[in-house]
Amino acid sequence: MSKVFLAPMDGLVDSLLRDLLTRVGGYDGAVSEFLRVSGTPLPLRSFRRVCPELDNRGRTRSGTPVVVQLLGSHPERMAETASRLAKLAPVGIDLNFGCPAPTVNRHGGGAMLLDDPELMRRIARSVRDAVPHTIPVTAKMRLGVRDTGKTLECARALESGGVASLVVHARTKIDAYRPPAHWEWIARVRETVTVPVIANGEIWSVADYERCREVTGCKDVMIGRGAVADPFLARRIRASLDGGLREETLDAEWGELLPLVSEFWMRVQQRVTPRHAPGRLKLWLNSLRRRYPQAESLYHRLRPVIDIQEVGSVLAVPGDFAD
Numbered sequence: 617m618s619k620v621f622l623a624p625m626d627g628l629v630d631s632l633l634r635d636l637l638t639r640v641g642g643y644d645g646a647v648s649e650f651l652r653v654s655g656t657p658l659p660l661r662s663f664r665r666v667c668p669e670l671d672n673r674g675r676t677r678s679g680t681p682v683v684v685q686l687l688g689s690h691p692e693r694m695a696e697t698a699s700r701l702a703k704l705a706p707v708g709i710d711l712n713f714g715c716p717a718p719t720v721n722r723h724g725g726g727a728m729l730l731d732d733p734e735l736m737r738r739i740a741r742s743v744r745d746a747v748p749h750t751i752p753v754t755a756k757m758r759l760g761v762r763d764t765g766k767t768l769e770c771a772r773a774l775e776s777g778g779v780a781s782l783v784v785h786a787r788t789k790i791d792a793y794r795p796p797a798h799w800e801w802i803a804r805v806r807e808t809v810t811v812p813v814i815a816n817g818e819i820w821s822v823a824d825y826e827r828c829r830e831v832t833g834c835k836d837v838m839i840g841r842g843a844v845a846d847p848f849l850a851r852r853i854r855a856s857l858d859g860g861l862r863e864e865t866l867d868a869e870w871g872e873l874l875p876l877v878s879e880f881w882m883r884v885q886q887r888v889t890p891r892h893a894p895g896r897l898k899l900w901l902n903s904l905r906r907r908y909p910q911a912e913s914l915y916h917r918l919r920p921v922i923d924i925q926e927v928g929s930v931l932a933v934p935g936d937f938a939d
């Protein structure tokens with residue numbers, strides 16, 4: 617059975633959006649945004665902050681398992697952190713070898729590690745050895761820092777470090793998020809290691825999903841920005857696999873989506889300050905307008921609005937932006 621995972625996206629997808637997207641359906645699992653491991657040991661509340669699902673047996677309310685992602689470049693500190701995290705019984709621990717953010721890279725973490733496969737192996741091995749075998753340790757990597765010269769070596773290093781599976785985001789660090797994703801390199805990784813490889817990068821539609829599987833030969837995929845822009849994508853993929861692809865009209869989808877956007881708005885106000893809440897809503901709408909003209913028009917109406925009462929009134933009159 618082919619699986620579809622929701623990608624970690626720090627600053628874009630948190631537990632609230634994970635809750636809504638996995639409720640729409642089609643996802644077999646998700647990964648939390650990364651938790652950075654630096655000099656000082658992380659208190660248990662940090663794990664619960666990025667992954668409140670830990671208090672629900674590591675699952676979203678609709679039952680989708682959420683793996684906690686750690687990012688760091690120091691094997692012993694990563695191991696110590698993983699061992700603390702293990703006390704909260706996560707459904708899995710994922711290791712980040714792909715983040716291109718300068719604040720993270722400056723300390724040698726995330727994508728910078730792709731220059732040092734031996735260090736990647738040691739990180740994976742230390743974490744693997746630090747937690748009970750009932751907790752899978754997985755990894756997510758890019759193709760390299762600047763080029764693909766060490767891609768296969770990195771994948772082999774993670775495999776020999778004991779990871780149970782490997783997500784490959786088919787771009788280098790310097791590619792950032794620019795298309796294309798080099799799916800043919802995922803195929804090469806899959807042919808190189810024996811652990812399952814999950815394909816990631818530039819899946820925005822069911823057609824992309826099908827082509828990605830064809831090119832990579834991977835059974836399973838992970839979807840990032842496409843999941844936020846199109847909350848029904850995973851469900852459509854699942855339906856197509858079950859042989860019953862039923863394309864809804866955009867209007868019908870929007871009719872189902874609008875209550876979720878309203879719920880998002882209600883709940884985001886409980887989480888962040890009134891100053892930050894409108895920005896969070898606009899961030900999601902900005903993604904949604906890629907697919908939905910209704911979101912485009914709502915986004916434009918909300919763009920200048922900073923007052924939360926006013927945001928509420930715009931959302932309460934959907935007829936005004938339905939055309």
Ligand SMILES: Cc1cc2nc3c(=O)[nH]c(=O)nc-3n(C[C@H](O)[C@H](O)[C@H](O)COP(=O)(O)O)c2cc1C
Pocket residue numbers: 623624625626627628648649650685712713714715756785793816817818819838839840841842
């Ligand atoms: C805003 C943003 C935040 C991200 N944060 C993370 C992260 O915390 N951990 C991680 O492994 N990847 C992170 N990624 C990378 C995504 O998980 C994914 O690999 C990438 O977006 C490619 O997939 P896509 O083309 O389907 O979006 C992030 C991507 C974006 C756009």
